Amino acid sequence: MMNGAARRREIRDLLRVGPIAVAELSERYNVSESTIRRDLARLSESGEIVRTYGGALSSNTAEEQPLREREQLAGAEKAAIARTAEPHAAECRLVLLDAGTTVGALAGRLAARGGLTVATTGLTSINILAGVPGIELIVLGGTVRQLSLGMVGPLAESAVSRLTADAAFLGADGVVAGRGICEARPEQTALKQLMIDRSREVCVLADSGKLGRANSHWWATFDRRWTLITDASATEEQLRPFHADPLCTVEVAAP
Known part of the structure; x- marks a missing residue:
């Protein structure tokens, strides 16, 4: 032994x-x-x-990475995920965009669409969409988290509670089948839970490194259908629990 x-x-x-x-x-x-x-x-x-x-x-993975570091990671995968997610906004009039770099990649694609109202808590998406013709941009103000450059807290939650969206596109520190999305802080998951509840369709944009990852303590959960959009690096072992989840539809982005 x-x-x-x-x-x-x-x-x-x-x-x-x-x-x-x-x-x-x-x-x-x-x-x-x-x-x-x-x-x-x-x-x-x-x-x-x-x-x-x-x-x-x-302890090397316990801390949340700053957004500036995450912007340098898995760029091709995030672009592929954004490309796969874009059709989910095709028939939408108002979409909710979470903070984060993967959702920010989707914002870049939505900038070319026009005829769309975008409500977001992410400064990355705000910087991309501000002043774009054909995009009505709603900034869901709140307290800016320095690590994610996303807004959280009671002001952001109050703003989200006053709208309904055709679709919400969420990022995550980790996503676990049958459990939900985990984040580093409770105010992040509280806001994500509101976005889930206030949207007709929910898409979680998560590269393969996030699948099955449960290294944070705070969770937003699903009690209805949702879509996981991930990249082609995801293994069958990683995807199996999501395929088995009756509430989850899995879409794998082509490289």
Whole structure:
């Protein structure tokens, strides 16, 4: 049997790939869940991991990335997702755009459409759409989060609660089949939940690195049909739970 030090080193390396539950680690190493919790406690004390409800994740992935860093990641994938998402706005009169770089890529495509009202909390989309002919831009004001350059809080929530949209296009830190969208802060998920509730159609734009990722503690959930639009790098293993979710329709963007 692997000794404790070797097991902890391996657990630390596994967590760099993504969060793992205590039960999964217990089964993997054929030790009790109490033993795994002690391992995680020691790794947490050293700052190598962060404990979560029922498991842990690497401290290197625990923090939300600033938007300026995310703009440099998966550019081709985000462009493909935006291209696949655009037809969902074809028959819309008013759409809601979340903050974030993937939704911002969609804003770039909508700028050429005209005849559309766009309500958004994202400064990326605002900068793209401001002054574009044929686009009526509604800025859903609130408190600007420096990391995402998106607006949150009671002012933004009040604005969203006063409208209905034909479609909402949402980003996410992570998306889990049967569970929903996770974000770093509760005010983010509160606003996303309102967007879900106030829209006829909901599309989640998430590159493959977000699928199954549950490294944040706050969730917006789905109680009706929604569409996941992801990129061609998504594996069958990643997509299987979403295909099995009766509320979810999966669209994979061609590269």
